[in-house]
Amino acid sequence: MKQSLYIYNNGDLKRKDNTLQFTTYEGDKRDIPIERISDIYILSEMSFNTAFINYISQYGIPLHFFNYYNFYTGSYYPKESLLAGQLLVKQVEHYTCYDERLVIAKEFIKAAADNIYRNLRYYNSRGKDVAECMKEVNSLRKKLDHTEFIEELMGIEGNIRKNYYKAWNTIVNQEIQFEKRVMHPPDNMINSLISFVNSLIYAKTLSEIYHTQLDPTISYLHEQGFRRYSLCLDVSEVFKPLIGDRLIFSLLNKNQITEKSFTKELNFLHLKKEASRLIVTEFEKRMKQTIMHKELGKKVSYQYLIRLEAYKLIKHLIGEKEYEGFRIWW
The missing domain is CATH 1.20.120.920 (CRISPR-associated endonuclease Cas1, C-terminal domain)
Known part of the structure; x- marks a missing residue:
């Protein structure tokens, strides 16, 4: 069953082979199978590149952003695949x-x-x-x-x-x-x-x-x-x-x-x-x-x-x- 991914620590999100990898600014790494993710919530400072965006878009994963005060600031919404x-x-x-x-x-x-x-x-x-x-x-x-x-x-x-x-x-x-x-x-x-x-x-x-x-x-x-x-x-x-x-x-x-x-x-x-x-x-x-x-x-x-x-x-x-x-x- 897919689950929401919440990230609280500052760091870097990127595609690594056929999975996602989160690296904290201290150097700690965590691999995250993309098949298990329904959407991602960023409650910290985060760096990522277009390869990451393209990859989550292939899987239809929305990305939601919150600022320092936990206020919602916006979302990345992948290209719709179901619109009629x-x-x-x-x-x-x-x-x-x-x-x-x-x-x-x-x-x-x-x-x-x-x-x-x-x-x-x-x-x-x-x-x-x-x-x-x-x-x-x-x-x-x-x-x-x-x-x-x-x-x-x-x-x-x-x-x-x-x-x-x-x-x-x-x-x-x-x-x-x-x-x-x-x-x-x-x-x-x-x-x-x-x-x-x-x-x-x-x-x-x-x-x-x-x-x-x-x-x-x-x-x-x-x-x-x-x-x-x-x-x-x-x-x-x-x-x-x-x-x-x-x-x-x-x-x-x-x-x-x-x-x-x-x-x-x-x-x-x-x-x-x-x-x-x-x-x-x-x-x-x-x-x-x-x-x-x-x-x-x-x-x-x-x-x-x-x-x-x-x-x-x-x-x-x-x-x-x-x-x-x-x-x-x-």
Whole structure:
């Protein structure tokens, strides 16, 4: 089974014969069979050449980059081998027709809102009093069906998340004093944690979309100019509550991540290497976690759920089946 490769140490990546070789700046070498790699995450300073890029491109391996602060900075996306002209036309048509675009964008947000509500209900049933936040979120999600503009849709989504984040102070056992989402740059431990985990989900979504016929630059909820692979932002919204938020709650409530995991002098912007490794390890465990799929009748991993979401979108675009966003059912 192929796995994601995360590299934390500075060094050099190159092709050596029919495999990859990573060499640290101290001279330590490690050979990595390319057949075992699904995608590569660089969380350090790295040198490589065109021979390396050409080699991973042959195997369709995306390369994702994160800077010193663990902020996602970009991806190398190999030439698509599965793109289909007819589907590309359908993707564009569903974007240029505002009504068609709104249908898809609305379903992304409705699914995300339902998953947020499911998280709140889960913790409320376990002694965390978030009933008031549940009430507000439920009231807001009922308005989604009546929206006529994407800006209006995103405004409601913003208010849903605002109420959702209010509940985090109750859900999390640590004293986090989390009031609002701040991204550029994050202003506290929680915002830094959310940014890092969400960027992992975004990169993982890009890797999964690569294995479908979808063009990741054509989106419906987020504008194309916001980020290059904006369809990944659309799809990620659906999975943040299940994969990202639940991971964060677990890490904090088990005290695996605390203020000591960050460099306080940098306003908690910098996540220490040991903490970053821990988060990635737990993230990968979660991506490999399986559930019995109620329609397929077999176990699928959380990671494969993302690819299934892309397949559902394809069916909608070609008129085979109306898209229904993923919702937590267990």
